[in-house]
Amino acid sequence: MQAEEQLLTAESLQAPVCRDEEYDVVYHRPTTLVDTNMHYCPGCAHSLVHKLIMEVVEEMDIQDKTIGIAPVGCSVFAYDYMNIDMQEAAHGRAAAVATAVKRLMPDKYVFSYQGDGDLAAIGIAETLHAINRGENILIVFMNNAVYGMTSGQMAPTTLAGMKTTTSPYGRDISSYGAPIKVAELMANLPGAYYVTRQAVNSAHAVRRTKKALQNAFQYQQLHKGTCLVEIIGNCPSNWRMTPLEASKFIDEEMIKTFPLGDIKVPQAES
Amino acid sequence: MTAVKLMKGNDALAEAAIQAGCDAYFGYPITPQSEVLEYLSREMPKHNRIVLQAESEVASINMVYGAAGAGFRAMTSSSSPGFSLMQEGISYLAGAELPCLLVNVNRAGPGLGTIQPGQGDYFQATKGGGHGDYRLIVLAPDSVQEMADFVFLGFDLADKYRNPVLILSDGAIGQMMEKVEFKNYVNPKIDKSSWATTGKPKTRERNSISSLHIKPERMEQHNAKLEAKYKLIREQEVRLEEMNTSDAEYLLVAYGLSARICQKAMDIAREKGIKVGLLRPITLFPFPYKRLEMLASQLKGILTAELNSGQMVEDVMLAVKGKVPVEFYGRMGGMIFTPEEIVDQLEKLIATQHAS
Numbered sequence: 120m121q122a123e124e125q126l127l128t129a130e131s132l133q134a135p136v137c138r139d140e141e142y143d144v145v146y147h148r149p150t151t152l153v154d155t156n157m158h159y160c161p162g163c164a165h166s167l168v169h170k171l172i173m174e175v176v177e178e179m180d181i182q183d184k185t186i187g188i189a190p191v192g193c194s195v196f197a198y199d200y201m202n203i204d205m206q207e208a209a210h211g212r213a214a215a216v217a218t219a220v221k222r223l224m225p226d227k228y229v230f231s232y233q234g235d236g237d238l239a240a241i242g243i244a245e246t247l248h249a250i251n252r253g254e255n256i257l258i259v260f261m262n263n264a265v266y267g268m269t270s271g272q273m274a275p276t277t278l279a280g281m282k283t284t285t286s287p288y289g290r291d292i293s294s295y296g297a298p299i300k301v302a303e304l305m306a307n308l309p310g311a312y313y314v315t316r317q318a319v320n321s322a323h324a325v326r327r328t329k330k331a332l333q334n335a336f337q338y339q340q341l342h343k344g345t346c347l348v349e350i351i352g353n354c355p356s357n358w359r360m361t362p363l364e365a366s367k368f369i370d371e372e373m374i375k376t377f378p379l380g381d382i383k384v385p386q387a388e389s
Numbered sequence: 390m391t392a393v394k395l396m397k398g399n400d401a402l403a404e405a406a407i408q409a410g411c412d413a414y415f416g417y418p419i420t421p422q423s424e425v426l427e428y429l430s431r432e433m434p435k436h437n438r439i440v441l442q443a444e445s446e447v448a449s450i451n452m453v454y455g456a457a458g459a460g461f462r463a464m465t466s467s468s469s470p471g472f473s474l475m476q477e478g479i480s481y482l483a484g485a486e487l488p489c490l491l492v493n494v495n496r497a498g499p500g501l502g503t504i505q506p507g508q509g510d511y512f513q514a515t516k517g518g519g520h521g522d523y524r525l526i527v528l529a530p531d532s533v534q535e536m537a538d539f540v541f542l543g544f545d546l547a548d549k550y551r552n553p554v555l556i557l558s559d560g561a562i563g564q565m566m567e568k569v570e571f572k573n574y575v576n577p578k579i580d581k582s583s584w585a586t587t588g589k590p591k592t593r594e595r596n597s598i599s600s601l602h603i604k605p606e607r608m609e610q611h612n613a614k615l616e617a618k619y620k621l622i623r624e625q626e627v628r629l630e631e632m633n634t635s636d637a638e639y640l641l642v643a644y645g646l647s648a649r650i651c652q653k654a655m656d657i658a659r660e661k662g663i664k665v666g667l668l669r670p671i672t673l674f675p676f677p678y679k680r681l682e683m684l685a686s687q688l689k690g691i692l693t694a695e696l697n698s699g700q701m702v703e704d705v706m707l708a709v710k711g712k713v714p715v716e717f718y719g720r721m722g723g724m725i726f727t728p729e730e731i732v733d734q735l736e737k738l739i740a741t742q743h744a745s
Contacts, residue, residue, distance in 0.1 A: 212454075
């Protein structure tokens, strides 16, 4: 038993090495992602989305031009994983922090990475005004319908009837209102340039999310306004589900309230 | 060649920000400091600097965080209710050790209070204000000239210690007009590349701006680092002004607007033959505890005068350690005492001592 444990720590945790030089490398971990274990739960969307963002940064070769803003919430430690310069903002204020960074360095790529409690509850004013000003930033909005880090309380995006630790009888619309559809709400603002809602609960969904993030980073060069990429995130721990059940829950329940797809796309120049 | 101008305190402060090389100003309108935002909205674009009217003081202080974290000279200003809204952000700025300049043009409170001048924010300014163990370097101007001077000093101190600096002014100093002289200032433009988030080149590790240290051992180390910095500031940055203290038997202690009134009161009392001096703390943090303690041995009594219910007087008492009686006189609610009121209080203090 002891020997097995030693084996686990010593060998299997090391990065796998391809010993056959005949193979072509078809995939590698982005160098822009710090090579470390993440604190996220099994089946959590954050680790996957961190990787997607860092893949885009690597592919566009903009590591030295990218500044990320981390929120308060599960992804508060994003700067431990993303190998770029980052600032950790106060709860909800990432869009204000990103505004200043981008205004002072307009040629850099600036994104905030925020959860639903951070963005849609305490930080909705900063988010709305940043988008209304058309700040040339990317807001990555992770919507998993609960407060993750504080262990599963009701969020502004919690589904109607959904049970959380603070809505133990299910979210009552008559007293808490309906879940806020952030992407649709923000798309109404003229400052919003590109608004889309995606998920990462299947290979197909991951590819679409990657494409959305690529678009959003590239649009920053145009200085045409804010890009908002909402991502429906799996949160099996707080949903009290297995990772597979969580992925299924997104397809069967979440997308009824939060339909996937582009909500606002850049209009062709006339 | 220096230019002498007649300016409002708030305008002088704003002009000094431009001359000090302030890269970015973020603000929100509130009386009696809106002139700062107005002045900079007009002038900053002419210098290709960033000026932004935020949606709230909460947003503006966090914009300062972003700008300072990216290594730029950043500033905000507000007045009491608005400054209260910034306290969370200020705690984060202090925790993340970001240099920046903050201005509170103090009005009387609590709550919405009144737009008239007050000094009720002394505790908030000097004892923390937001959550957690931290200190700001606090400068208290008593003239339009110092509204300008302390902007240059404030930015330099902020950079030197990687700490937010607060100019604690008040509605009278902010609104009144006086002559002001702008000296030739050279922005030292210190190198912040070792920590600022400007984009990670291949040649260095990534820079992170954060006040989070989740492991208590790490957090305590960080607290100790901050405390060591505050200790150094206490040792090196005490600033004060003294008048007529060499032969003084009595001492007036006051800062900002109150100190100007006390200066006149001192002149009147001196004409009456009362040997009274004035000590004006210029830095409220660090507070001139040592100098006050030294003076205490020669004094018969101290009168502390403030436009509040008695806040700085607690620091005066701490300084003199009971060696000399310390009395307090204050007006509140935006009301301002006259020099004669101060003289009356001083004479009462003297009479009480003779009676006992």
